Amino acid sequence: MEILHIAAECYPVAKVGGLGDVVGSLPKYQSKAGHLVKVVIPHYDTIFINENEFDCIYSGFVKLGNFNFPFNIKKESTCILGFELYLVEIPELFDRKEVYGYEDDIERFVSFQIATLDWINSRNDIPDVINCHDHHTGLIPFMMLYANKYEKLRNIPTVITIHNAIYQGQFGFDKLYYLPDFDLSKVTFLEWDNRINSLATAIKCALAVSTVSPNFLNEINNFGYGLESLFNLVRHKSRGILNGIDIEVWNPLKDEMLFANYSIKTLDKGKQKNKEKLCSQFDLDPTKPLFSFIGRLLEEKGADLLPQAAAMALSENFLEINILILGSGNAEIENQLSHLLATFKGNYNVFIGYNEELAHQIYAGSDFLLMPSRVEPCGLNQMYSFRYGTIPIVRRTGGLKDSVIDIGDNGNGICHYQASIVDICSSIQRAVKLYKDKKNLKKIQKIGMNIDHSWEKVCQEYIEMYHLITY
Numbered sequence: 001m002e003i004l005h006i007a008a009e010c011y012p013v014a015k016v017g018g019l020g021d022v023v024g025s026l027p028k029y030q031s032k033a034g035h036l037v038k039v040v041i042p043h044y045d046t047i048f049i050n051e052n053e054f055d056c057i058y059s060g061f062v063k064l065g066n067f068n069f070p071f072n073i074k075k076e077s078t079c080i081l082g083f084e085l086y087l088v089e090i091p092e093l094f095d096r097k098e099v100y101g102y103e104d105d106i107e108r109f110v111s112f113q114i115a116t117l118d119w120i121n122s123r124n125d126i127p128d129v130i131n132c133h134d135h136h137t138g139l140i141p142f143m144m145l146y147a148n149k150y151e152k153l154r155n156i157p158t159v160i161t162i163h164n165a166i167y168q169g170q171f172g173f174d175k176l177y178y179l180p181d182f183d184l185s186k187v188t189f190l191e192w193d194n195r196i197n198s199l200a201t202a203i204k205c206a207l208a209v210s211t212v213s214p215n216f217l218n219e220i221n222n223f224g225y226g227l228e229s230l231f232n233l234v235r236h237k238s239r240g241i242l243n244g245i246d247i248e249v250w251n252p253l254k255d256e257m258l259f260a261n262y263s264i265k266t267l268d269k270g271k272q273k274n275k276e277k278l279c280s281q282f283d284l285d286p287t288k289p290l291f292s293f294i295g296r297l298l299e300e301k302g303a304d305l306l307p308q309a310a311a312m313a314l315s316e317n318f319l320e321i322n323i324l325i326l327g328s329g330n331a332e333i334e335n336q337l338s339h340l341l342a343t344f345k346g347n348y349n350v351f352i353g354y355n356e357e358l359a360h361q362i363y364a365g366s367d368f369l370l371m372p373s374r375v376e377p378c379g380l381n382q383m384y385s386f387r388y389g390t391i392p393i394v395r396r397t398g399g400l401k402d403s404v405i406d407i408g409d410n411g412n413g414i415c416h417y418q419a420s421i422v423d424i425c426s427s428i429q430r431a432v433k434l435y436k437d438k439k440n441l442k443k444i445q446k447i448g449m450n451i452d453h454s455w456e457k458v459c460q461e462y463i464e465m466y467h468l469i470t471y
């Protein structure tokens with residue numbers, strides 16, 4: 001079947017977080033399974049886009065209310081990613097370094113969605129299914145059903161995959177005129193809490209809704225960021241599919257970003273080498289257990305707890321542990337984490353920013369990975385940790401609950417219930433104890449490394465979902 005994914009991110013073209021990882025890997029494995037898979041994202045000013053060849057295959061103008069933005073559809077010419085990659089080039093709106101965070105994000109992503117549909121509408125061959133991802137593509141199912149100019153696309157089944165339900169792409173009805181002419185009797189599909197809500201619109205209009213873990217689907221039926229009643233209403237067409245990971249990109253034996261490659265057989269030596277390099281780079285003690293955190297420094301990730309939790313853990317375990325943090329986000333959290341350096345130099349370090357290579361090195365060189373998330377629709381970091389023989393320490397929420405089982409229950413990681421400093425610190429204490437019990441430590445590391453979280457296994461669940469709505 002022909003599957004078209006539409007999203008804001010796709011690794012390695014443009015990535016801010018896990019959405020990019022999934023949109024860069026699920027299509028690759030669907031393609032390997034024999035499907036024709038296309039991915040459409042905006043044309044940003046990123047290294048991958050500047051360094052690769054693209055052919056312009058379509059041009060037009062996006063009409064956004066009174067504005068007319070010229071756009072091109074560009075196709076990556078070599079299929080280097082294992083699927084067909086298409087970029088929507090709207091220079092005025094997307095020729096920028098960052099993916100999100102601009103005042104005109106609504107105008108940017110509404111234009112992206114209209115340009116994408118204009119192009120699909122112009123094609124003779126149309127996809128069998130369109131898989132939208134998150135709110136940036138949430139108006140697509142609505143426009144396909146009710147915008148006059150997309151009548152031809154009406155019968156293409158659509159899926160909305162929810163990676164993050166906190167951000168919903170809301171805007172006022174004063175911008176309703178941005179949308180192409182549509183059947184006005186359907187305007188209520190756009191509305192939630194008196195505003196246009198892109199995610200709610202997609203949930204109402206898509207033929208299927210998927211979340212990135214089964215447990216997150218259960219959670220949002222009770223606590224759905226204002227959308228719980230809607231999630232309950234569409235339960236019949238919803239399913240939770242736990243994310244997979246790209247085992248080619250995340251492979252300690254072949255990962256070119258590591259200081260030393262290793263497999264389950266050479267775990268001890270391999271991890272030690274990576275740890276020593278990492279520790280010397282960050283002025284840490286390689287003889288002590290290394291606890292790391294990688295992620296966006298936001299409350300949803302529990303990152304606001306990190307400064308105090310790190311201070312407490314480092315004081316309680318004085319000179320017994322190392323903590324290393326990689327991330328960026330909330331400026332206050334960034335400052336607090338940076339300030340800890342003065343007190344705990346030698347046992348603590350932080351890198352504020354985004355660094356893909358360093359992330360790989362940290363997964364490989366750490367002993368434990370902290371994920372005190374308040375919200376985690378799936379979480380990929382714990383899966384990368386397993387693969388690199390690093391034990392995740394997680395709060396039992398969302399997809400973390402689906403993928404991490406506490407060592408007390410013969411599991412693969414360390415779990416706590418509360419997003420609290422005390423809970424994080426007591427998990428760290430348990431980890432320190434485990435670290436000293438080398439035999440048990442190795443056993444748990446190996447359990448993790450043997451888990452198969454590959455897309456090869458999971459991508460069939462997406463195909464089953466598509467089949468349910470295409471036949």
Ligand SMILES: Nc1ncnc2c1ncn2[C@@H]1O[C@H](COP(=O)(O)OP(=O)(O)O[C@H]2O[C@H](CO)[C@@H](O)[C@H](O)[C@H]2O)[C@@H](O)[C@H]1O
Pocket residue numbers: 016017018019021022163164212243294295296326327328353354355356357359375376377378379380381399
């Ligand atoms: N500073 C930094 N430098 C380098 N790399 C960094 C980084 N900060 C984060 N990353 C990387 O970004 C990715 C984060 O992925 P996650 O799935 O853990 O969270 P995210 O909230 O972005 O994704 C959302 O979508 C995904 C995909 O569905 C869900 O798993 C998740 O729960 C949901 O919140 C990982 O590849 C991580 O290594």
